[in-house]
Amino acid sequence: MRQLLLTGAVLLAAACGTAPQEESMDQVRNRVFDVARVQAVYMDSLLTEGRCPRTFQGDTLVTSDIGWWCSGFYPGVLWQVFEETEDPRFLRLAVKHTLPLAGLLDRETDHDIGFQLMSSFGKMARDLPSHDPGFSECDEEDLSPKEVLTRGAATLAARFVPEAGVLRSWNWGPWNIPVIIDNMMNLELLMAYGDRDVAEKHALTTARNHFRDDGTTFHLVDYADDGSVLGRQTVQGYTDDSAWARGQAWALYGYAMMALKEKEAGNMDLAETFYGVAAKLEDWLLPRLPEDGVPFWDFSQNDLRDASAGAIIACGFLRMWNLRGRPADDPALAMAERILRTLASPEYLAEPRTNGGFLLKHSVGNIPSNSEVDVPLTYADYYFLEALTLFPVSASPRSIN
């Protein structure tokens, strides 16, 4: 409804010959969450039991089982809509789509349990106690959300290879001990519910071996059993030496998250180290983003944009801005605003009850495998909503020129 009113106000201003005012960021956030409410319910109506949304292609909602690395993001969207609106309908939907993920607890094939559980049970653990304790038992073992997270963290920590100082990413492929930069995002599960020492060692090893002199990151590093580096390459980027946009986004967000966790714990040396990795990458990114802020899928390319990378980078910038003490004239804050305004424009934001229930259009999953090219993706929506809620409510509109 707020969206309709706003559109009406802009049309009225245009009809009267007055220039429409730029929407404040509060208005952008309200408008997007109004669309998110409709889309989240619409998506639920399209899903059959046990299926998770993956993308929308050729007018078809493509789904996955809970094993797909993105299975936590739709529940995470529902939790975010519930947190924003406090509408109990979204609490029910969020619980409904979160509980099946308890089936992942003993999954040992990859590192993705951090993504899957933190976006779903991580939010349930935070939101549920104050709302409805009746939902607190998650499966036939009567696990609470915190117990699910603790067991999931132990499953992730079991992937640690002490001699190499890293968590193995995948159990498949031609590598010895493959580690992709995306793995930084799984560390939050360990920092909150598991072995922090393992998370710190992984982040320190990755800081040493994944980054180029200019601050950008390779996608995959393969380790020998003794921890020496066997090779560095891309899997989802354009070339081994190019900067795959979402890889840079995971690195920025991952090291900003680690810096924040260490700062909260009073470990200022580690906080500085992790902040430094993210800050160097942030300095590289800021002048290289396009005018509207949303990156191309790889920084060496100029064909397709990746809304998911834009949303994650906006979250990373806002976390870095928080770590700096929230200065009003911060260039990363200004760029985050630019990205969010672009993603909230009709070019990216879907019309209600279209797009398979996804919020955003124009993301890129894996171009080298010709998979999920210029489509909606759950994680674009999840991090878009997160960035909107991280954005300061009283600091807009703002110019970054």
Ligand code: GLY
């Ligand atoms: N593997 C996570 C991603 O595609 O970014």
